[in-house]
Amino acid sequence: MTAFMTVLGIVVFAFGLLFSIAWHEFGHLSTAKMFGIRVPQYMVGFGPTMWSRKKGETEYGIKWIPLGGYIRMIGMFPPGEDGRVQRRSTSPFRGMIEDARQAAYEELQPGDEKRLFYTRAPWKRVIVMFAGPFMNLVLAVVVFVGVMMTFGIATQTTTVGSVSDCVIKAEAVAENPDRKCRDSDPAAPAKAAGLERGDRIVGFNGRPIDDWETLQTSIRDTIGPATVTVERDGKRVDLHPTLTENTVTKSDGDGGYVDGEYVKAGFLGFTPASGIVKQDFGQSVDRMGDMVVNGVDALIALPSKIPDLWNAAFQGEERQEDSPVGVVGAARVGGEVLNLDIPPEQRVASMLLLVAGFNLSLFLFNMLPLLPLDGGHIAGALWESVRRAFARVFRRPDPGPFDVAKLMPVAYVVAGVFICFTLLVLVADVVNPVQLTG
Incomplete structure (x- = not known):
């Protein structure tokens, strides 16, 4: 399967x-x-032709190598300085120019003079x-x-995915992803206030919250006492954490993060859960x-x-x-x-x-x-x-x-x-x- x-x-x-x-x-x-430009060919693909059919003045077809396509227009390039379509030269660069010019006119028919691309x-x-x-x-x-x-699309939500046990600087976690809490590390505000996995945060300091970007900004702009309203088991519960200042990964302004860049900001201490959210x-x-x-x-x-x-x-x-x-x-x-x-x-x-x-x-x-x-x-x-x-x-x-x-x-x-x-x-x-x- x-x-x-x-x-x-x-x-x-x-x-x-x-x-x-x-x-x-x-x-x-x-x-x-x-x-009014004449188009002899419309092809999808390159290489040998798999299938084609001519309708009107244009041949429509599919080729075996599906790595591109093209239409052939008459007169992609103007004539040379002498007014002729073809003129040969021993110069390799001049030869490239003349080959391109010749290809642009190779299917020229009577009456095409007014149907050229370059005109x-x-x-x-x-x-x-x-x-x-x-x-x-x-x-x-x-x-x-x-x-x-x-x-x-998959995006971060206001639902709590996990709660941090303590306050650790972002640089320390980046240097050692297995860094554990130590006795000297203060408890995370979210943990101390009773925030639980599965809680859906619906308000912050009295303001309704319905997306992660707004919640992230509100948390980072706050240091000190705050009121966090969550939905838990169908009921709304107000929690009262005291946010602390911490060194955190810089936000990209859209709810994401800028790797390797850090700022000091308000810290609550939880990881949002991801989910499929319609926009x-x-x-x-x-x-x-x-x-x-x-x-x-x-x-x-x-x-x-x-x-x-x-x-x-x-x-x-x-x-x-x-x-x-x-x-x-x-x-x-x-x-x-x-x-x-x-x-x-x-x-x-x-x-x-x-x-x-x-x-x-x-x-x-x-x-x-x-x-x-x-x-x-x-x-x-x-x-x-x-x-x-x-x-x-x-x-x-x-x-x-x-x-x-x-x-x-x-x-x-x-x-x-x-x-x-x-x-x-x-x-x-x-x-x-x-x-x-x-």
Whole structure:
């Protein structure tokens, strides 16, 4: 049964991946057709064609390697300086440019002169190239918010999970996780006041409490006598602890903690229990915003993860929890998700969140202003707008379309770096994968 669920999880994630790619390319396709650009091909995947069918002027198909997709638009790059589509050169860099230009025109047909991508206004080209990543962002937001509002997510609650016996500084616990209470350690205020595991805190100093973030802030802002109202066995009970000042782990402002950073604050002395809590629309949007910020931070930190990836792949060192994962690693995580000992609806929610996270990563990655990514074409169109605006202001001749093909040598370098990084992640995912469980 375990093997079956693992395979099922991988298959489910694979279908989610294929849909995400198809959804991305549909964004490019629909906007390109909207602006009258001819699109000969819409393909999901790379390599040999598994299935295809031509409808109208576009061939729709699926290829065997589900690691991406593309649409082929006519005239992605303008002609060369001599007005010709092809011109050969002995320069390898010039050859790259000319190969890219030739590929952009290889299916040119009579009447396509007015249907070329590069002839469209820069703002239209920006829309066409942005539409793909934007579709991934839309899918990520819809799934994230839908899961949070429908299924809920694991979060810390105001229910007491455990009560501390004594007051110990956070640094001491970090240095020695097995640190026990000593006779010299004062009793924890929660213990002294009679707080018990399973109590649900519903009020603090007369203020209603319904979420962990508010409770955490209230506790940390209080030193001295306080009134804590709890629900116990269906009844409300007021407890009167005297909160003490202690060195605690710094809060991230959302109920979580910042590892390795400490502050002095009010201390009650209990650990909140975690539970699946449905979020309202506002809370879901806030959490989605946090995920976007975390995604950007992770993208910026990507180069710093390479040494750890290398050591995990080839030196046998432990794979870090925040290590980047590729398609293979994500599929493997999908298999683990369906084997988790959690309710079936939470397995479904976890799979949906995995696919949503993949779509958010696709959006952020594709928005990098580098060729051959969509962001590189967007940057080229925006630069063309700036050049033309500058020429109009200073009454200079129109410089014409910006030739993105001239950046193809850089694009090949960038693509080479991406391929090497992808292979490194693949090896790490195979020999030393990130695991949800020990």
